[in-house]
Amino acid sequence: MESGVNVQMDANGLLKNISDADKVAPMQKWARDLYEYRQRNFLKDDPMYLACKPPGGPRQFEQTYGFQFVENPDFNRVLVLLGGGNRNRRVIYTDGREQVGQINGDADNPLYYGRAVAHWEGDTWVIDIKGFNEKFWFDNGGLPHTDQLHLIEKFTRTDMKTMKYEVTIDDPGAYTRKWTSSWTFEWIPNEETPFFLCQDNRP
Amino acid sequence: MNYVFAVAVLAFALSTSAFAQQGQAQQGQQGQQPQQGRGQGGGGGRGQRGPAAPAAPTPRRPDGKPWIGSAAGQKPGRWNGGPTTLPQGILEKVPFQPWARAVYDQRQIDQFEPHTRCKASGVSRQFSTPYGTEFVDMEKDLKRIYILDMGGPNSYRIIYMDGREHPKDFTPTNYGHSVGHWEGDTLVVETVGLNEKFWMDTRGTPHTDKLKFTERFTRTDMNTLQYQATIDDPGTYTAPWTTGVFTMRWAANVDPFEYICQDNNHGPELMLGSQTEIDNTKFFVP
Numbered sequence: 357m358e359s360g361v362n363v364q365m366d367a368n369g370l371l372k373n374i375s376d377a378d379k380v381a382p383m384q385k386w387a388r389d390l391y392e393y394r395q396r397n398f399l400k401d402d403p404m405y406l407a408c409k410p411p412g413g414p415r416q417f418e419q420t421y422g423f424q425f426v427e428n429p430d431f432n433r434v435l436v437l438l439g440g441g442n443r444n445r446r447v448i449y450t451d452g453r454e455q456v457g458q459i460n461g462d463a464d465n466p467l468y469y470g471r472a473v474a475h476w477e478g479d480t481w482v483i484d485i486k487g488f489n490e491k492f493w494f495d496n497g498g499l500p501h502t503d504q505l506h507l508i509e510k511f512t513r514t515d516m517k518t519m520k521y522e523v524t525i526d527d528p529g530a531y532t533r534k535w536t537s538s539w540t541f542e543w544i545p546n547e548e549t550p551f552f553l554c555q556d557n558r559p
Numbered sequence: 560m561n562y563v564f565a566v567a568v569l570a571f572a573l574s575t576s577a578f579a580q581q582g583q584a585q586q587g588q589q590g591q592q593p594q595q596g597r598g599q600g601g602g603g604g605r606g607q608r609g610p611a612a613p614a615a616p617t618p619r620r621p622d623g624k625p626w627i628g629s630a631a632g633q634k635p636g637r638w639n640g641g642p643t644t645l646p647q648g649i650l651e652k653v654p655f656q657p658w659a660r661a662v663y664d665q666r667q668i669d670q671f672e673p674h675t676r677c678k679a680s681g682v683s684r685q686f687s688t689p690y691g692t693e694f695v696d697m698e699k700d701l702k703r704i705y706i707l708d709m710g711g712p713n714s715y716r717i718i719y720m721d722g723r724e725h726p727k728d729f730t731p732t733n734y735g736h737s738v739g740h741w742e743g744d745t746l747v748v749e750t751v752g753l754n755e756k757f758w759m760d761t762r763g764t765p766h767t768d769k770l771k772f773t774e775r776f777t778r779t780d781m782n783t784l785q786y787q788a789t790i791d792d793p794g795t796y797t798a799p800w801t802t803g804v805f806t807m808r809w810a811a812n813v814d815p816f817e818y819i820c821q822d823n824n825h826g827p828e829l830m831l832g833s834q835t836e837i838d839n840t841k842f843f844v845p
Contacts, residue, residue, distance in 0.1 A: 407821050408677065408821050409819070409821050409822075410713075410819060410821075426697070426701070426705070428695060428697065430629075430631035430632060431629065431631075431634075431635055431695075435695070435705070435707075435715075437715060442677070442679075442712055442713070442714065442820075442821070443679065443712065443714045443715075444712070444713045444714060444819075445707055445713065445714060445715045445815075446817065447814070447815055458813075458814050458816055462816040462817055462818075467817045468817060468819055469817055491822070548717070551730075551732040551733075551734070553678070553679055553712070553733065555676070555677045555678055555679070555712065555821075556678075556756070
């Protein structure tokens with residue numbers, strides 16, 4: 357939900373009062389109605405639960421089993437190893453490249469995890485992501501987005517155990533303005549990401 | 560709906576059996592080209608075609624060991640063409656227990672592989688997708704090597720290079736627990752803690768959770784990675800056995816890309832996602 361908004365919801369993103377739907381984020385009418393529909397149906401259409409589709413965008417950081425950043429300076433990139441969803445891995449590039457598709461790779465297909473590039477602003481690591489598809493929910497609670505979604509994520513490690521996370525959502529297809537959400541992560545030392553496969557709960 | 564599914568399975572079976580025949584014809588030391596006709600929708604990362612140009616020598620790290628993946632500072636690359644069937648060329652010598660041979664034979668017919676349902680598939684199966692695998696050598700900094708799979712689950716395996724032992728109380732997983740060390744120029748990886756939810760190869764060579772799987776990776780030149788596995792599984796075989804040598808080919812200058820099996824699998828009706836809503840009333844047997 358948007359920073360500064362005080363709305364009660366559970367860990368699955370389900371609102372305690374459906375009448376709070378308007379407050380969660382500055383949604384356009386269609387997006388607000390879709391959000392309310394998803395909420396009223398107790399998130400039963402969630403692609404992640406239905407079919408283990410990846411939790412793209414900030415949702416990958418809302419999962420129970422956490423995530424790892426693996427700095428890989430030899431190749432000017434950071435690997436993100438995800439504990440949620442289907443134990444996916446993805447790449448954030450720090451080599452100054454353009455956010456376009458790869459030749460002989462994923463072309464310019466819109467992606468679940470988008471195309472991410474990063475740079476440092478002081479002690480804050482800033483990630484710019486675009487090139488998303490519309491086949492996932494970018495938030496546990498079912499906030500809608502379109503393929504115009506553009507994220508700016510800011511990670512600031514304020515002490516050994518704490519990382520502040522702030523994400524700015526810019527999607528003129530679904531929202532009336534840019535908006536920001538933020539929370540913090542806690543460092544778990546000496547532990548790999550648990551081996552969890554969403555697909556294990558499927559045939 | 561069932562008809563559509565049957566057609567999909569038939570097409571899948573035809574494509575794999577055609578490839579298997581090609582694989583049988585190659586035998587022994589031949590490298591295998593990535594499969595065509597499977598894993599639609601990802602594209603890219605194909606291996607070399609036709610005779611390979613004379614290869615540059617094996618790239619080496621500052622400590623003299625081979626780079627098992629891309630050298631630091633180079634563009635990423637990946638290995639294509641892992642083993643399709645571990646008993647290739649030596650099937651009649653594989654010391655199957657009777658039940659295991661029967662399962663193997665049955666799987667040649669039904670080909671009902673967990674990988675096609677997007678299950679993460681460990682050890683040698685990780686190398687047998689059409690899109691190859693990337694080794695990320697972080698031994699210097701993190702004492703580990705990551706293997707990123709491109710096809711399949713879009714996931715990763717960790718090989719610990721810090722001399723640790725396998726944990727005693729490890730819950731078996733699809734990728735198990737892998738530790739590696741160098742024997743000369745060969746990276747030797749031993750994996751235990753594997754569950755029984757995946758096939759070791761695309762042809763269904765069976766295993767149990769007693770499996771200890773040892774892999775030997777030898778980069779003989781810039782473009783060539785030799786791969787050999789030893790299967791020690793007293794639950795399935797009467798003795799440990801070692802495969803022939805398989806050859807993987809280097810694809811230079813390719814970034815890892817996003818392939819999501821759940822968008823591309825060949826058994827959609829077996830996945831909950833083909834239904835219109837979550838249905839907890841049905842009991843599925845994996």
